[in-house]
Amino acid sequence: MDERSYYTIDPEGKLKCLKCGVPLEKGKAKFLYLDNGFPVELPVCPKCGFVYVPESLALGKVLSVEKALEDK
């Protein structure tokens, strides 16, 4: 069965992988921190697999989850 994704971002064609020259697509990714893992869907390059974390996500949701885990 498919893992549930905690968070989803669809790049909607606005992002392009510079190396492969193709648009990023919504793809499966995972955040790992302090022995914990969270399945998410992020903009991913379908060819090389580059996973993009936008600034708003890094400073928002990601930071708050980091802080919560740091205090575990």
Next chain:
Amino acid sequence: MKSRIPERGSTHVYNVSKISKEEIDSMVERCVYEQPPFCNAACPLKLDTRALLKAVAAGNFKKALQLYEKIAPFPLILSQGCEAPCEAKCRLCERGDGIAIRAIESAVARFGEQSKLGGVFRSTKKQKAAIFGSGLFVLFLAGELEKKMYPVTVFCAEPDEEMYLRGAAPFLDDAAFTLELKRLKRKEIRFVFGCEITAEFFRQKREEYQILGASEAAAKTFFPVAECTPDVMLYEKENLIMGSGSGVMDTAFGAKKAALTADRLAQNLDPRNTRGREGAVESKLYTDLSQAEALTRVPIPLEGYSRDQAMEEARRCLQCRCEECLKTCAYLRHYGKHPGLLAREIYNNTQIIMGDHQLNKPMNSCALCGQCTAVCPNGMDMARVCHMARENMVATDKMALAPHEFALLDMLFSNEEAFLSRPQPGFETCKYVFFPGCQASAVAPETVRAAWEDLSTRLEGGVALMLGCCGAIADWAGRREIYDHTKAFLDAELSKLGDPIVIAGCPTCAKQLRSRESLEVIGIWDILLQLGLPEGAKGLDRPAALHDACGARGDSVTQNAIRSLAKQLGCDLKEPKDALDRAPCCGYGGLAGYANPEVAAELTEQCIERGEGPWITYCMACRDRFARAGQETHHLLELIYGKDAQNAPDISEKRRNRRALKRDLLLEYWNEETKGMEPEFKITYTLEAREMMDQRMILTEDVENVLRAMRKTGEAVLDGESGLIIARARLGNTTFWVGFTEEGADAYIVHRAYSHRMQVVRRQG
């Protein structure tokens, strides 16, 4: 890039406690915040006098009466008859008149509106109480039991309530009598008047009641050998509550104890157990009397205080509460907790094996500066509590690296890439070594150079130079292992120099290095006092406020030496509020600025508010934080050596300054070349990017490494909306992202930078 300091896991469990319960108890006990005010401690009935006076001062007589009725079912009887031991204990007595508490209580009893809510939501108890006889004890006991919702019946010889009250409280004046009689009639106490109180009468009635009480006279009639056990107010053989009293207060206290005994008996429990602490106690509270102003009592008219007079008198109350540390420490104020409570919570935090450690941030936000200990009348030491807690959390692998990693990496940078240790040219070993401290090289490299050049010229026996960190950062972070490693490293380097006398440029370094018995450490201020000021040294032409460093707390030799030097320089020093040992921390101490920038900013703000600039400091961290807060600030050494930069370098410039100082000195004095450190491509930063990076603790070298990785792998994303190319690299425990535009093949303009500690990977499926 591999991480320098390993991150911890969060799923394994260690249970090693480095703080014993006894240790924390002895530390917490020093805080007297929760001690009762002296008036309250002196009251055997435990009236919350402070709250009562506060309510009266605010004109809230209703609330005041509620508080008073908690201890007095008949407020006027108590206030008119009480011996008021509270008044003698009022701290204002030491400066003038103590508060007229009894007269205020009397006004409360007269003017306080009775709460109508009493009894509405309470249900009557099943056990019935009978009290036999007359007098104040029976009246008070009946009142106490009625308050506890026991159905109470009083059997007495008197013909009516009026006669009963007259006999019990003959001292009441007419007005008070009328009011108290009304109150008595309103109470749900059933009176059976005109009884003949005999042993036979008692025998007839006792089976009907579960709780039995009597005046002492009645009890002796029933049982001629009846003896009252005073702790529980009980004739134990017959489970008969009894008592009298030598005065109104004593009688009220007896009735209170008796009512508690009734409760215990009603539940079939031993009346002696779990009674709590009864009666008057000694208080260890501290009261600051320096602000005591209104020292004269409002005269009490014959008829007692009016409302306004009572309010005026109550306003003189100092509201005794020990808040000495809270007054001076922005950190404690930020969390709004007195140190006894905060220390207990922080200790509890260290004992959690699985679950949220909600006190991690508070324990990491303390500046460990020792100010609270200096201002506390009992020496409460929050720094020790927080430091021990940090060490404990690190030792049990429960402390995240995130709050301190930047500072720890900066320390490693100081002691590796930027570390320099060389004997003075022409010497193999030296009599002295100048140890300016990491922040001095980071903030004011020109001053460090000038100071060393001066010392090595004027002192005999050679002055080596050691640029590095004393280990304070690892110590503050609670990272014992890194601290021990640093200590061993510095010891080995000092040994190579011939174990010279350390001339510290920073009071915190001096304090850190002095903690090792093997080292002789003096301050550069001590040396300059001996040598005299160098030529051209000049103070400020305007008066300046001196900010004491927390590294010099408790070190009057250093504090005095600094003042003498400043005077020799021609400075007109002004002492700000809270100087010397009472000085607050600038916010750098204890790594507060890394773990909690908000608290650190409040600490800085509090420092600045104490006086008017320009400021003179003798710690480079204070100098830097003050300058960043927009204050004109001069480190004393900057004035002495005429290298008054007035700058506030950002985190990247601080690293560049240390690198450049090492490179320049190595080349100039030891003829050693340092390999080029500049990147092979050109980077410029927008102003917004620089500010963002400083705030987000992202170094220019992090950006360089991201771009270097991108040039190698070609991995990046083009954001069609912003037009930025965004690249990333995992450096140690952090992933850094850089948004940039290209200016030709080998030149980049950086617009944005951000980071996260989580790792992100692709997922299959």
